[in-house]
Amino acid sequence: MSPPAVVRTARERGLDLIAVCDHNSAENVGAATRAARDTGLAVIGGMEICTREEVHVLGIFDDGLALSSAQQAVYQNLSGENNPEVFGEQLVMNERGEVVGHNSRLLIGATGLSLKEVVGTIHSLGGLAIAAHVDRPRFSVISQLGFVPPGLELDGAEVCSDVATTVSVVDTAQAGRLRLPEGLAVVRSSDAHRPEEIGSRCTRLLVEEPTACEVGKALRRIEGRRILV
Numbered sequence: 001m002s003p004p005a006v007v008r009t010a011r012e013r014g015l016d017l018i019a020v021c022d023h024n025s026a027e028n029v030g031a032a033t034r035a036a037r038d039t040g041l042a043v044i045g046g047m048e049i050c051t052r053e054e055v056h057v058l059g060i061f062d063d064g065l066a067l068s069s070a071q072q073a074v075y076q077n078l079s080g081e082n083n084p085e086v087f088g089e090q091l092v093m094n095e096r097g098e099v100v101g102h103n104s105r106l107l108i109g110a111t112g113l114s115l116k117e118v119v120g121t122i123h124s125l126g127g128l129a130i131a132a133h134v135d136r137p138r139f140s141v142i143s144q145l146g147f148v149p150p151g152l153e154l155d156g157a158e159v160c161s162d163v164a165t166t167v168s169v170v171d172t173a174q175a176g177r178l179r180l181p182e183g184l185a186v187v188r189s190s191d192a193h194r195p196e197e198i199g200s201r202c203t204r205l206l207v208e209e210p211t212a213c214e215v216g217k218a219l220r221r222i223e224g225r226r227i228l229v
Helices: 003-012 029-035 064-076 115-124 141-145 172-178 212-220
Strands: 017-023 042-050 056-061 091-093 099-102 128-131 156-159 186-188 204-206 226-228
Touching: 003 017, 003 029, 017 029, 017 056, 029 042, 029 064, 042 064, 042 212, 056 064, 056 115, 056 212, 064 115, 115 128, 128 212, 204 212, 212 226
Parallel strands: 017 042, 128 156, 156 186
Antiparallel strands: 042 056, 056 128, 091 099, 204 226
């Protein structure tokens, strides 16, 4: 999953836009963005943040400084040190796939931030907050809490299993089965952790340009933008 391998595979699979969201870190986003230059692939920067409740939330941003601020907030609330023999090396790479550093933080761990605090931090920095892999049995808001807390202002929910819903917006009939709030936008993605998983599931969007801002408009179904099922 080096930056050039991710970009190359995404283009081979016909993708126009990807979001790079490593666990509790954004240190490889810049390399992925640079690797994608002049390839026709757009890269949105983000993180998959693990909350205090062990709920995974995707935060995606157009603004690199905002993403850096989100990463700083995560690092300030993340304890523990990585054990490479147990969890593997946590590499920081450049756009050529060369190792330029190692992250010693326990990125697999949970932060001390609550779900509400994570969503609030993402929004305060102008990002989108999407509940990650809500159809999986671990580390989703549904698996951990059993429901989406009332008043939690999510921008969308991600599904990624083979039996995932094909709806773009949760309607009354789907709300009970998915245990998601009615009206919440649903996106399909691969949640890829290996190159062969990239593009295995994707979402078609009607947007003017490949940015987090435009994705947000599609999720909210405003100004003619929308999710295409």
